[in-house]
Amino acid sequence: MAIKLTMYHVYLVARKDLTELFRNRLxxxxxxxxxxxxxxxxxxxxxxxxxxxxxTLAVANMDQAYGxxxxxxATSGLLVNYLNRMDNFTITSASSMDDVRGMIxxxxxxxxxxxxxNFTACLNSGRQGTIIVITDQSNPQMSGLLQGAxxxxxxxxxxxxxxxxxxxxxxxxxxxxxVIQPLTVTTQGAVPGHFxxxxxxxxxxxxxxxxxxxxxGLPAAISHEREIGTLDGMMVAPINRLSIILGKTLAQTxxxxxxxxxILIMAVTLFGVTIQGSIPLIxxxxxxxxxxxxxxxxxxxxxxxxxxxxxxxxxxxxxxxMFLSGVFFPTQQMPWYMQDISKLIPLSYATSALRKVVVLGxxxxxxxxxxxxLATFGIVFTAIxxxxxxRNMTR
Amino acid sequence: MSEIxxxxxxxxxxxxxxxxxxxxxxxxxxxxxxxxxxxxxKSTLIRMLATLxxxxxxxxxxxxxxxxxxxxxxxxxxxxxxxxxxMYERLTAEENLKFFGKLYGVKEDEMKKSIVELLELVQMTKxxxxxxxxxxxxxxxxxxxxxxxxxxxxxxxxxEPTLGLDPQTTVEIREFIRKINKENGMTVILTTHMMAxxxxxxxxxxxxxxxxxAALDTSPNLKKSISEGDTTVLExxxxxxxxxxxSTVKALSNVTGVSQEDPTHLMIHAIxxxxxxxxxxxxxxxxxxxxxxxxxxPTLEDVFLQITGHEVRDSANQKIAQPRRGFMMGGAKSRxx
Numbered sequence: 001m002a003i004k005l006t007m008y009h010v011y012l013v014a015r016k017d018l019t020e021l022f023r024n025r026l027x028x029x030x031x032x033x034x035x036x037x038x039x040x041x042x043x044x045x046x047x048x049x050x051x052x053x054x055x056t057l058a059v060a061n062m063d064q065a066y067g068x069x070x071x072x073x074a075t076s077g078l079l080v081n082y083l084n085r086m087d088n089f090t091i092t093s094a095s096s097m098d099d100v101r102g103m104i105x106x107x108x109x110x111x112x113x114x115x116x117x118n119f120t121a122c123l124n125s126g127r128q129g130t131i132i133v134i135t136d137q138s139n140p141q142m143s144g145l146l147q148g149a150x151x152x153x154x155x156x157x158x159x160x161x162x163x164x165x166x167x168x169x170x171x172x173x174x175x176x177x178x179v180i181q182p183l184t185v186t187t188q189g190a191v192p193g194h195f196x197x198x199x200x201x202x203x204x205x206x207x208x209x210x211x212x213x214x215x216x217g218l219p220a221a222i223s224h225e226r227e228i229g230t231l232d233g234m235m236v237a238p239i240n241r242l243s244i245i246l247g248k249t250l251a252q253t254x255x256x257x258x259x260x261x262x263i264l265i266m267a268v269t270l271f272g273v274t275i276q277g278s279i280p281l282i283x284x285x286x287x288x289x290x291x292x293x294x295x296x297x298x299x300x301x302x303x304x305x306x307x308x309x310x311x312x313x314x315x316x317x318x319x320x321x322m323f324l325s326g327v328f329f330p331t332q333q334m335p336w337y338m339q340d341i342s343k344l345i346p347l348s349y350a351t352s353a354l355r356k357v358v359v360l361g362x363x364x365x366x367x368x369x370x371x372x373x374l375a376t377f378g379i380v381f382t383a384i385x386x387x388x389x390x391r392n393m394t395r
Numbered sequence: 396m397s398e399i400x401x402x403x404x405x406x407x408x409x410x411x412x413x414x415x416x417x418x419x420x421x422x423x424x425x426x427x428x429x430x431x432x433x434x435x436x437k438s439t440l441i442r443m444l445a446t447l448x449x450x451x452x453x454x455x456x457x458x459x460x461x462x463x464x465x466x467x468x469x470x471x472x473x474x475x476x477x478x479x480x481x482m483y484e485r486l487t488a489e490e491n492l493k494f495f496g497k498l499y500g501v502k503e504d505e506m507k508k509s510i511v512e513l514l515e516l517v518q519m520t521k522x523x524x525x526x527x528x529x530x531x532x533x534x535x536x537x538x539x540x541x542x543x544x545x546x547x548x549x550x551x552x553x554x555e556p557t558l559g560l561d562p563q564t565t566v567e568i569r570e571f572i573r574k575i576n577k578e579n580g581m582t583v584i585l586t587t588h589m590m591a592x593x594x595x596x597x598x599x600x601x602x603x604x605x606x607x608x609a610a611l612d613t614s615p616n617l618k619k620s621i622s623e624g625d626t627t628v629l630e631x632x633x634x635x636x637x638x639x640x641x642s643t644v645k646a647l648s649n650v651t652g653v654s655q656e657d658p659t660h661l662m663i664h665a666i667x668x669x670x671x672x673x674x675x676x677x678x679x680x681x682x683x684x685x686x687x688x689x690x691x692x693p694t695l696e697d698v699f700l701q702i703t704g705h706e707v708r709d710s711a712n713q714k715i716a717q718p719r720r721g722f723m724m725g726g727a728k729s730r731x732x
Contacts (some may be wrong), residue, residue, distance in 0.1 A: 229479025237498035
């Protein structure tokens with residue numbers, strides 16, 4: 001009966017907080033805009049496959065096609081046609097090397113290709129045909145991508161060309177490609193489908209947003225009420241005082257989950273993320289994420305006398321957590337000592353578990369160690385926080 | 396048995412003693428006033444009695460329950476109107492009342508009835524569905540006070556209930572406090588820094604200064620206590636009043652309190668039959684021109700000045716004139732054990 005009554009008080013406090021939240025139009029708008037910005041930002045500032053293209057390219061075909069026999073098509077012409085058909089490129093023709101350089105300088109194109117005058121001649125006389133790729137050094141990233149893309153494309157065209165030559169030379173050969181390129185690589189993810197950078201980012205952003213909601217929201221909400229005096233109104237009520245903080249936590253959790261859901265919906269609809277694992281498990285993990293942070297939030301609430309102090313304490317703790325937990329880049333890239341620190345942060349485990357579920361479709365057994373660690377963090381911090389809260393509330 | 400018994404209660408914040416061994420009793424059904432300047436320790440005392448703050452030492456009972464050991468029992472008996480409004484701006488008046496009513500354990504059907512009645516009582520019925528954020532200070536305070544009455548408390552704490560209100564609302568609120576006290580027999584503990592308020596409402600008044608109760612009695616007795624002695628309240632008009640004259644007067648051994656009303660008016664509390672002559676001589680010696688002298692009936696303000704050596708409206712950090720009058724403490728001690 002006592003527990004039922006406490007639950008009712010928790011519900012009352014949470015409902016009151018959420019009513020206030022939903023009536024604060026600007027605050028509510030920010031609540032929705034924040035994850036959109038966050039997702040958009042991390043989604044677009046990091047390079048991904050989709051960010052290349054359509055690339056504007058100047059092509060100067062200076063091949064004079066010496067020694068071309070009747071009925072034969074110049075290889076250079078085939079190359080230009082092939083490039084023209086590709087969606088990723090917008091081709092502009094140029095007349096010379098200088099012309100291409102000028103176009104790059106004027107910013108009309110992002111790169112250029114020169115097919116030299118002796119291209120066909122070289123091929124027909126048994127030598128290698130060379131293609132020159134001109135890159136824009138002022139944009140190193142685009143240069144790199146263009147160089148890589150061109151090498152791959154011409155490598156492919158070259159291989160097709162060689163395949164034909166070998167077939168003509170040795171008609172009995174079954175698989176000429178195996179002669180030209182005996183070794184080849186195919187990349188395959190642990191789950192079928194194309195990997196997308198958002199799939200790496202989305203779970204981390206979700207875990208982080210939920211954490212931020214509770215970590216910033218809880219101390220701010222309590223110290224705000226303490227400052228304006230309404231906390232006293234709840235404290236003089238003949239209720240279990242824990243229900244005040246639990247109710248507030250519930251409200252902040254709902255807020256965090258709302259943001260988490262928004263991120264998930266955006267990730268799927270706008271950024272082409274495929275959720276491999278189960279959605280209930282994702283929400284379960286987000287709740288566990290909240291649980292692991294609530295204690296820290298309450299500890300800070302107990303110590304901070306006003307909202308400003310609470311916010312400053314929060315920021316000090318939160319920033320290292322954000323960067324050390326592998327939300328933005330894998331922890332494996334960090335030096336060993338930083339990796340050790342990241343192991344002390346619950347967010348690391350929440351991020352890792354969510355990533356496994358969203359990207360790899362992992363089930364509960366595969367993430368059991370993360371679940372145990374998160375639960376332990378939660379239990380330990382809550383055990384520290386509750387007596388501290390009770391004592392500090394009646395200073 | 397007394398409704399409230401405070402025994403040697405102390406509250407320290409670090410080295411600072413906010414409440415210093417305060418003891419007093421409050422009878423059931425009376426309005427008890429705690430009068431003192433800001434920072435005297437009134438609010439801290441109220442917070443301890445309302446179980447919002449733990450005493451450093453000592454304790455108190457409310458309705459027989461200990462405020463530390465039986466704090467949850469105490470909370471079922473009390474209502475609190477604190478210095479800060481206990482209202483959520485984004486909730487309507489009725490939503491606020493319902494929220495707190497439910498937390499205070501008021502039954503659903505009872506609550507509906509009392510919300511209607513209470514809103515009517517403070518003439519706020521037509522505003523019940525309006526968000527509190529749009530209310531004036533006076534409207535907020537009316538709702539705030541009825542919020543504290545929802546659970547029909549046995550003891551009501553009112554911490555500066557008319558602070559920052561316009562004169563008309565102040566009068567209304569005071570009337571209302573008197574009415575609920577009379578009709579429901581509720582014990583009311585009121586803190587104020589306004590003499591008139593304490594004088595008007597309270598049966599017994601405790602004068603609080605620097606964390607201690609300096610005197611405790613009914614208002615007539617307090618006033619009588621200073622006029623019965625050889626204290627004189629003199630009002631001087633000195634057109635060329637300056638700080639030199641002021642400090643000279645203050646330094647006189649038979650002057651117990653000095654307050655400057657405006658650039659030319661000086662209110663002086665003095666003891667001894669030769670006080671009048673001594674003061675006039677001192678002022679003249681500093682070339683002060685006296686255009687008028689009058690003596691008048693002591694008010695609570697005079698009582699406060701007399702007892703504490705400084706005015707209520709002065710901040711608490713002003714130096715206290717020592718020693719305090721012995722006969723006053725005697726009167727207070729009989730009640731403030």
